[in-house]
Amino acid sequence: MSSQVHEFHAEARQLLDLVVHSIYSNKDSFLRELISNSSDALDKLRLASLRDSDLDSDVSDLHVRLTPDAQARTLTVADNGIGMSREDVVDLIGTVAKSGTAKMRQALAEAGDAGASEELIGQFGIGFYSAFMVAERVTMVTRKAGESVGTRWESTGDGTYTVDEAPDAAPGTAITLSLKPADADNALHDYADPQVLRGLVKKYSDFIAWPIRMSETVEVPADEDGGEPTVEQVDATLNSQKALWAKSKDEVSAEEYAEFYRHLSHNWDEPLETISLHAEGTFEYQALMFLPSQPPLDMFARERSGGLHLYVRRVFITDDGAELLPEYLRFVQGVVDANDLSLNVSRELLQQDRQIRAIRRRLVKKVIGTVQELQDRRPDDYASFWTNFGQVFKEGLVNDPDNFQAILKASVFESTRESDQPTTLADYVERCPAEQKVIYYMTGETRQQIERSPHLEGFRAKGIEVLLLSDPVDEVWTSSMPEYDGRQFVSVAKGEAALDDDADAETDGADRDAEFADLMAWLTEVLEADVSQTRLTKRLTDSAACLVGDTFSMSPQLEKLYRASGQQVPHMKRVLELNPDHPLVTGLAKAYADAGDERSALTSTAQLLYAMAVLAEGGELADPAEFAKLLSDTLVAGLR
Numbered sequence: 001m002s003s004q005v006h007e008f009h010a011e012a013r014q015l016l017d018l019v020v021h022s023i024y025s026n027k028d029s030f031l032r033e034l035i036s037n038s039s040d041a042l043d044k045l046r047l048a049s050l051r052d053s054d055l056d057s058d059v060s061d062l063h064v065r066l067t068p069d070a071q072a073r074t075l076t077v078a079d080n081g082i083g084m085s086r087e088d089v090v091d092l093i094g095t096v097a098k099s100g101t102a103k104m105r106q107a108l109a110e111a112g113d114a115g116a117s118e119e120l121i122g123q124f125g126i127g128f129y130s131a132f133m134v135a136e137r138v139t140m141v142t143r144k145a146g147e148s149v150g151t152r153w154e155s156t157g158d159g160t161y162t163v164d165e166a167p168d169a170a171p172g173t174a175i176t177l178s179l180k181p182a183d184a185d186n187a188l189h190d191y192a193d194p195q196v197l198r199g200l201v202k203k204y205s206d207f208i209a210w211p212i213r214m215s216e217t218v219e220v221p222a223d224e225d226g227g228e229p230t231v232e233q234v235d236a237t238l239n240s241q242k243a244l245w246a247k248s249k250d251e252v253s254a255e256e257y258a259e260f261y262r263h264l265s266h267n268w269d270e271p272l273e274t275i276s277l278h279a280e281g282t283f284e285y286q287a288l289m290f291l292p293s294q295p296p297l298d299m300f301a302r303e304r305s306g307g308l309h310l311y312v313r314r315v316f317i318t319d320d321g322a323e324l325l326p327e328y329l330r331f332v333q334g335v336v337d338a339n340d341l342s343l344n345v346s347r348e349l350l351q352q353d354r355q356i357r358a359i360r361r362r363l364v365k366k367v368i369g370t371v372q373e374l375q376d377r378r379p380d381d382y383a384s385f386w387t388n389f390g391q392v393f394k395e396g397l398v399n400d401p402d403n404f405q406a407i408l409k410a411s412v413f414e415s416t417r418e419s420d421q422p423t424t425l426a427d428y429v430e431r432c433p434a435e436q437k438v439i440y441y442m443t444g445e446t447r448q449q450i451e452r453s454p455h456l457e458g459f460r461a462k463g464i465e466v467l468l469l470s471d472p473v474d475e476v477w478t479s480s481m482p483e484y485d486g487r488q489f490v491s492v493a494k495g496e497a498a499l500d501d502d503a504d505a506e507t508d509g510a511d512r513d514a515e516f517a518d519l520m521a522w523l524t525e526v527l528e529a530d531v532s533q534t535r536l537t538k539r540l541t542d543s544a545a546c547l548v549g550d551t552f553s554m555s556p557q558l559e560k561l562y563r564a565s566g567q568q569v570p571h572m573k574r575v576l577e578l579n580p581d582h583p584l585v586t587g588l589a590k591a592y593a594d595a596g597d598e599r600s601a602l603t604s605t606a607q608l609l610y611a612m613a614v615l616a617e618g619g620e621l622a623d624p625a626e627f628a629k630l631l632s633d634t635l636v637a638g639l640r
């Protein structure tokens with residue numbers, strides 16, 4: 001195939017434009033990005049050759065090489081890794097691989113000016129494109145393992161790039177940067193200077209497992225025989241290649257951990273917390289995990305792979321660590337290096353492996369324990385963790401019954417208490433009056449909707465704190481009637497509300513029940529399709545009526561969630577609760593008593609009463625048009 005000019009995808013162009021004109025101060029980080037990509041490519045080739053004995057690739061000396069050329073003002077970063085095919089190049093480099101998400105697109109659209117690029121680059125990372133922060137032109141020559149012809153890619157970072165055949169390409173990938181003039185004022189260093197490169201590798205990429213080599217000029221002093229001093233080219237390895245996870249925590253600096261985290265995660269932020277684990281005994285392994293300080297763009301993408309990389313005795317096996325941590329901990333980044341697994345272990349085997357399962361159990365406990373520690377000791381960091389990952393973490397309440405209590409404890413919840421901070425359950429319990437033996441909650445779609453719901457009126461009037469749960473998972477885990485610290489979770493929208501506080505209430509209640517008995521029996525009959533029973537309520541102060549489920553029933557929101565996921569669930573009838581002090585209820589009782597046999601005229605009022613109760617809790621009417629007609633007819637009748 002001949003030379004082709006391609007246009008970058010719109011998003012890629014936008015991003016490149018930001019990069020080229022970037023005032024991002026950390027331009028040095030381009031080197032870390034390129035070395036990181038090379039390291040990944042070397043990992044992939046070694047793995048491919050382990051798995052596929054037909055792959056005729058030389059893996060005896062895998063490495064990265066830096067070649068600065070001060071005269072030509074170029075820097076080449078080359079590896080003999082997996083390489084890319086022509087299609088790979090166009091697909092991977094011509095588009096912003098990870099940017100399909102709305103968030104990135106939105107951020108790009110908003111970042112109109114160069115000033116915003118700083119933040120954007122720092123937040124999202126730009127991988128390969130970071131080369132354009134320091135280079136006027138980038139040339140990539142690459143050849144994929146197993147293919148005979150290579151590809152040459154070139155761009156100046158304007159809207160287009162060219163792709164050519166490269167018949168003589170060496171296996172792997174070589175990226176040559178034609179460097180912009182060094183400009184110390186703008187943190188643009190001289191990347192053709194070997195000393196600068198040496199320093200950057202030490203700083204950012206020391207832990208890379210593969211050797212990063214550079215040919216250096218060294219002076220050989222005059223020997224004893226009086227020969228002249230000479231200058232020689234020597235191949236130097238710039239990085240120590242030490243696996244950070246094998247070291248104990250006090251041997252590694254925070255900055256080293258942070259760089260390693262960035263390398264692993266392709267994020268550009270600092271880790272919020274570093275977790276190091278060295279297990280000895282039956283199964284020996286080392287784990288190094290990080291809680292990020294920023295959420296990744298694709299956290300809610302279902303196909304997102306796990307954040308843990310698996311190594312076996314220092315050999316990279318997979319970066320899809322789905323078997324190592326459950327989905328609800330998918331934000332955790334890190335490495336697990338197991339001593340006793342086979343290098344040939346396949347994905348299927350991983351799933352069944354006893355050792356992997358044991359490791360997973362331990363890692364899960366460790367991560368939850370770390371979140372708990374944050375909660376106990378570093379409230380600000382915990383708050384930021386919760387904002388970013390709380391919703392995902394709470395998925396564990398549904399998916400990980402074994403750790404339910406630990407997850408519950410390490411979580412926080414919104415509540416009716418006057419505070420902008422969510423509460424732990426321990427604090428909730430501590431605030432409870434002595435006689436309150438349960439934890440009250442209400443679920444709904446948003447906090448605002450729940451707060452307006454009539455069910456809370458009585459609780460609010462009595463100053464009883466209620467948890468406001470508005471994540472979809474909340475519907476699910478609460479429906480199994482869990483306990484915390486021996487206290488049951490009780491929905492304020494289910495069962496009878498125990499809100500009495502004086503002894504006379506019982507007799508009072510019996511009198512009132514008798515007073516409204518006829519009306520209630522009639523309402524249950526008229527609203528038979530939706531209402532299982534009508535009773536007088538203790539939970540309302542302002543509204544006329546509300547609907548409550550049985551203690552063990554499904555909430556309407558859960559019903560909706562099940563339907564949305566394609567499951568057939570029966571429509572749940574609920575109890576209609578009436579406020580005997582409300583004029584609409586007393587008025588209706590009177591009208592009902594006066595109407596004699598002419599009660600059919602009151603039917604629409606009964607239906608409106610029901611519909612209003614549904615609307616007040618933020619629910620949806622089965623037939624909104626019918627409701628509008630009923631209301632209109634009633635209003636018209638009132639005007640006559």
Ligand SMILES: Nc1ncnc2c1ncn2[C@@H]1O[C@H](COP(=O)(O)OP(=O)(O)OP(=O)(O)O)[C@@H](O)[C@H]1O
Pocket residue numbers: 033037038041079081082083084092093097098125126127128129172173265266267
């Ligand atoms: N040296 C290389 N050898 C082989 N493939 C490479 C190399 N450099 C980049 N690639 C391929 O190009 C893809 C895109 O690289 P790029 O650095 O833009 O993004 P990334 O590494 O996936 O993520 P990030 O943007 O966070 O760095 C990589 O995922 C990889 O498949």
